[in-house]
Each structure stands twice: as structure tokens, then as C-alpha cells.
Amino acid sequence: MDVIDKELSRAFRSKNIRMTRQRRAILGVLRSTDLHPTADWIYEKVREILPNISLGTVYRNLNILKEHELLRELNYSDEVSHFDGNAENHYHFICQNCKRIFDIDEPVDIQLDRRISSKTGFEIDHHRLEFYGICPNCKDLPY
Amino acid sequence: MDVIDKELSRAFRSKNIRMTRQRRAILGVLRSTDLHPTADWIYEKVREILPNISLGTVYRNLNILKEHELLRELNYSDEVSHFDGNAENHYHFICQNCKRIFDIDEPVDIQLDRRISSKTGFEIDHHRLEFYGICPNCKDLPY
DNA sequence: TTAGATGCAAAGGGTTTGCAACGTC
DNA sequence: GACGTTGCAAACCCTTTGCATCTAA
Numbered sequence: 218m219d220v221i222d223k224e225l226s227r228a229f230r231s232k233n234i235r236m237t238r239q240r241r242a243i244l245g246v247l248r249s250t251d252l253h254p255t256a257d258w259i260y261e262k263v264r265e266i267l268p269n270i271s272l273g274t275v276y277r278n279l280n281i282l283k284e285h286e287l288l289r290e291l292n293y294s295d296e297v298s299h300f301d302g303n304a305e306n307h308y309h310f311i312c313q314n315c316k317r318i319f320d321i322d323e324p325v326d327i328q329l330d331r332r333i334s335s336k337t338g339f340e341i342d343h344h345r346l347e348f349y350g351i352c353p354n355c356k357d358l359p360y
Numbered sequence: 361m362d363v364i365d366k367e368l369s370r371a372f373r374s375k376n377i378r379m380t381r382q383r384r385a386i387l388g389v390l391r392s393t394d395l396h397p398t399a400d401w402i403y404e405k406v407r408e409i410l411p412n413i414s415l416g417t418v419y420r421n422l423n424i425l426k427e428h429e430l431l432r433e434l435n436y437s438d439e440v441s442h443f444d445g446n447a448e449n450h451y452h453f454i455c456q457n458c459k460r461i462f463d464i465d466e467p468v469d470i471q472l473d474r475r476i477s478s479k480t481g482f483e484i485d486h487h488r489l490e491f492y493g494i495c496p497n498c499k500d501l502p503y
Numbered sequence: 504t505t506a507g508a509t510g511c512a513a514a515g516g517g518t519t520t521g522c523a524a525c526g527t528c
Numbered sequence: 529g530a531c532g533t534t535g536c537a538a539a540c541c542c543t544t545t546g547c548a549t550c551t552a553a
Binding site: 421 | 531532533534535536537
């Protein structure tokens with residue numbers, strides 16, 4: 218937790234945003250999981266550290282951290298927002314059964330942006346790619 | 361409107377769902393635009409044809425039509441749902457300035473699903489690809 | 504010292520839902 | 529005639545916000 222703490226302090230200073238206990242706890246919790254959790258899940262986890270924190274504070278900080286590109290917000294069909302402590306663009310797989318979100322270990326295809334850009338005339342900043350299907354866990358489940 | 365009407369009747373029959381005036385109008389309106397509109401936009405348009413229709417009916421029907429794969433729902437960051445009368449998988453470009461959604465004329469890369477599937481072990485049904493940037497209209501705007 | 508952050512609770516806003524009346528097949 | 533659908537309005541639920549208090553720098 219010490220290493221993470223230092224890393225977070227550095228992140229906050231580099232973005233010129235004030236480091237509060239709440240903010241550090243929120244980003245710490247998010248960075249300690251690969252579950253791509255919801256605001257409410259993060260709230261419950263942070264409450265184990267700061268029992269008096271409010272859900273409003275969690276939302277406010279998630280938005281601030283997003284604006285400073287210290288995390289990403291993920292929106293999927295029919296779902297509430299999920300948050301990703303990895304702010305770098307990367308691809309995801311969403312299980313259509315259990316709704317879990319997995320990271321895909323595949324480099325982002327920057328060539329694609331250039332190709333589509335010159336083909337269509339749109340000035341492309343980035344793209345977002347998600348795969349949908351059934352994860353190994355759910356595939357083995359009986360009906 | 362006659363051709364579209366027949367097409368819609370066929371679509372409804374083929375899916376075994378009852379065809380009501382409201383339902384036909386909703387899908388008709390959606391199929392007559394490439395704006396990828398919101399439920400509220402569709403509601404306002406349908407009201408020009410059926411002034412007494414309620415927003416609840418629009419939502420209910422959009423969900424039913426989505427379940428029967430007669431349209432697609434699109435969710436983007438920080439945004440309300442948009443609906444696409446083209447139920448076939450295809451790619452989109454979203455302008456980060458005006459938020460408009462454009463279709464991308466590019467074949468869906470099915471090889472990609474196979475490649476990622478064998479690489480990761482996930483059973484992939486489909487993928488969703490969106491490009492973000494600035495559209496030609498907004499690029500030319502003064503600041 | 505002071506601008507920015509917090510906790511609380513209320514408000515917002517898109518979407519869903521219960522119910523009696525209605526319309527489609 | 530039976531059952532799915534509608535219109536209406538209220539409820540839902542995630543998220544945002546106003547405000548007095550607090551706190552990091």
C-alpha cells in the first residue's frame with residue numbers, strides 16, 4: 218500500500234489536484250482491483266477505510282479523476298457506469314451472461330484510426346473496441 | 361411510406377409481434393432518419409403522427425423492438441441512449457464536439473473476433489467499434 | 504489563510520412500471 | 529373473446545448539486 222500511496226501522491230501532484238484522504242482512498246481502491254467496479258462498489262470498499270465518506274463524494278471524485286485522466290469511465294448497454302483504474306486506452310471483453318468486464322491483452326491499433334480517417338474524412342482522436350460473448354466461467358455452467 | 365409500411369409489416373410478422381399503430385410509427389420514424397436519435401426525439405416525431413402517444417409507450421416499444429433485433433441501442437459516455445434503425449452490426453463515429461453519431465462505411469471485421477478469441481480463450485459473439493474525434497462540420501467552426 | 508473538498512440530503516432526469524381502458528388478432 | 533398494448537402518472541434509481549462545515553497546502 219505504501220508503493221501505491223507514493224504513486225498516487227505523484228499522480229495527484231503531477232495533475233495539480235489536491236490530495237484528500239477520500240480521493241486517495243478512492244483511487245487506491247480502484248487501482249487495487251481489475252473488476253471494473255461501479256461507483257457503488259467503490260463506495261462500499263472505501264467505507265471500510267473511511268466509514269463517513271458519502272456517495273456524493275465518491276461520484277465527485279470519480280468525475281474529477283476522470284477529467285484529469287487518472288481513470289476511465291466505461292458505459293455499456295443497459296448498465297450503470299463502471300470505472301477502470303487503467304487510464305490508458307485498451308480493449309475490453311464483456312460477458313453477456315455474468316456482465317463481468319475483462320481486459321483484453323492486445324495492443325491498440327493506431328493504424329486503424331489513420332486508415333479510417335483517410336477513408337472517411339473524419340479527424341479521429343481514438344477508438345473504443347469491445348468484444349461481447351461468454352466468458353470461460355459461464356461457458357461451463359449447467360443450464 | 362407505403363414501401364416502408366409493407367417492410368415493417370413483414371418485419372413484425374416475421375418476429376411474431378403484434379403490429380400496433382404506435383409500434384409501426386416508432387420504427388417508421390427511426391428507419392427514416394440516420395440521426396441515431398434519442399427516445400425523446402423519436403417521441404416528438406411520432407407525436408406529429410399520433411399526438412396522444414405517451415413517452416412510456418415509446419420506451420416500451422423501443423425495448424421490445426430491440427429484443428427482437430429490429431433496432432439497436434447505442435450507449436455512449438455521459439449520454440442518454442440513442443437508437444439505430446439499422447439492426448446490423450456496423451461501426452460509428454462520434455463527434456466529440458457536437459455529439460452527433462455517424463455511420464462508418466467499413467465492413468465489420470469478423471476475422472478480428474476469431475483472432476482475439478483464439479488468443480484469449482473468450483467465446484466472442486461480436487464486437488463493437490466506435491471512433492471518436494471531430495467531424496468536418498465542427499472542424500471548420502471558429503472558436 | 505483560503506480556495507477547494509466534504510457530508511448530508513434533496514433534487515434531477517432518463518427510464519420503467521402499475522393499472523384500468525383499449526385494440527389487435 | 530383473450531390477451532397484448534396503451535396512456536397516464538407515479539415510482540425508480542443512478543447521478544448531480546446546494547450549502548454549511550471542514551481541510552489541505
